Amino acid sequence: MRFHRRWAAALAAAALLTLGASSATAAPAVPGVTAASAVPAVPAVPGPGALVVSYEPAQTEVGLAEQQFLQENQVLESAAAHANALIGLPRDIPLVAVSCDPPNAYWDSESQAILFCYEYAALFRGLFAERNTEGSPAERARATDEDVIGVANSTVFHELAHALIEVYELPATGREEDSADQLATLLLSEDSLHQEYAISDIEAWGALAELSEQGALGDKLADEHALDSQRYYNAICWLYGSDPKTYDFVVLSEANPEGFLPEARAVRCPGEYTQMQKAWSTLLAPYLK
Numbered sequence: 001m002r003f004h005r006r007w008a009a010a011l012a013a014a015a016l017l018t019l020g021a022s023s024a025t026a027a028p029a030v031p032g033v034t035a036a037s038a039v040p041a042v043p044a045v046p047g048p049g050a051l052v053v054s055y056e057p058a059q060t061e062v063g064l065a066e067q068q069f070l071q072e073n074q075v076l077e078s079a080a081a082h083a084n085a086l087i088g089l090p091r092d093i094p095l096v097a098v099s100c101d102p103p104n105a106y107w108d109s110e111s112q113a114i115l116f117c118y119e120y121a122a123l124f125r126g127l128f129a130e131r132n133t134e135g136s137p138a139e140r141a142r143a144t145d146e147d148v149i150g151v152a153n154s155t156v157f158h159e160l161a162h163a164l165i166e167v168y169e170l171p172a173t174g175r176e177e178d179s180a181d182q183l184a185t186l187l188l189s190e191d192s193l194h195q196e197y198a199i200s201d202i203e204a205w206g207a208l209a210e211l212s213e214q215g216a217l218g219d220k221l222a223d224e225h226a227l228d229s230q231r232y233y234n235a236i237c238w239l240y241g242s243d244p245k246t247y248d249f250v251v252l253s254e255a256n257p258e259g260f261l262p263e264a265r266a267v268r269c270p271g272e273y274t275q276m277q278k279a280w281s282t283l284l285a286p287y288l289k
């Protein structure tokens with residue numbers, strides 16, 4: 001299940017642009033997203049707003065450690081900057097780091113803000129620490145730090161998708177969670193740094209799926225999302241689909257028994273990726289910078 005090294009080695013080749021300018025033709029149907037056919041209710045130009053990061057004082061010991069980590073490394077600021085460089089918001093949207101119990105990260109429709117809990121980062125730090133077992137203690141700690149940064153980025157992008165769907169009244173139907181995961185994947189496919197984050201994200205879903213299957217997750221995570229292996233395989237599938245040449249080693253086949261993405265799914269992944277890219281690019285076309 002541990003494949004970080006192989007992922008990392010595969011990254012060198014990839015240079016992708018996923019959102020960017022795209023033809024604003026009708027998008028094909030994808031789960032959760034339908035292209036707008038009517039005039040949007042909000043002005044169809046990139047708004048002047050941006051994700052704006054703030055930190056509330058942490059209320060727990062683990063929370064304090066994560067607050068310090070996030071602030072020192074400007075983790076949320078970097079994630080916000082990546083999104084802000086690509087997508088304009090109609091107004092500033094707060095991205096607030098805060099203590100919560102149970103751990104969570106979510107778009108809060110009531111306060112129109114994305115909340116990111118320190119304890120959510122701590123939960124993933126624990127999962128990653130168990131999986132990063134190679135190298136010196138310093139190397140393992142560093143790998144875990146990087147994984148936490150990766151998950152924080154993908155989480156922010158996922159929650160941003162929920163925010164965008166609401167504030168731009170994007171016509172999302174069906175599984176909005178799939179749409180949100182797809183936008184996160186697209187934002188993570190933009191460059192090699194963020195592709196590394198996507199790999200941490202996949203690791204995180206793998207770890208959660210394992211715990212979930214063992215029934216060991218309990219109420220550790222306040223999350224309305226499916227924690228099943230489907231999300232894990234989606235994330236692998238879409239990263240593979242974004243660049244099948246670079247990531248061909250993920251495909252399980254007779255020639256590659258160490259792969260983990262079943263061939264029957266893998267053949268559909270480039271198409272799935274193209275479809276979600278077209279759908280989101282069309283939906284966001286008026287708001288892309």
Ligand SMILES: [Zn+2]
Pocket residue numbers: 158162177180225
């Ligand atoms: Zn969600």
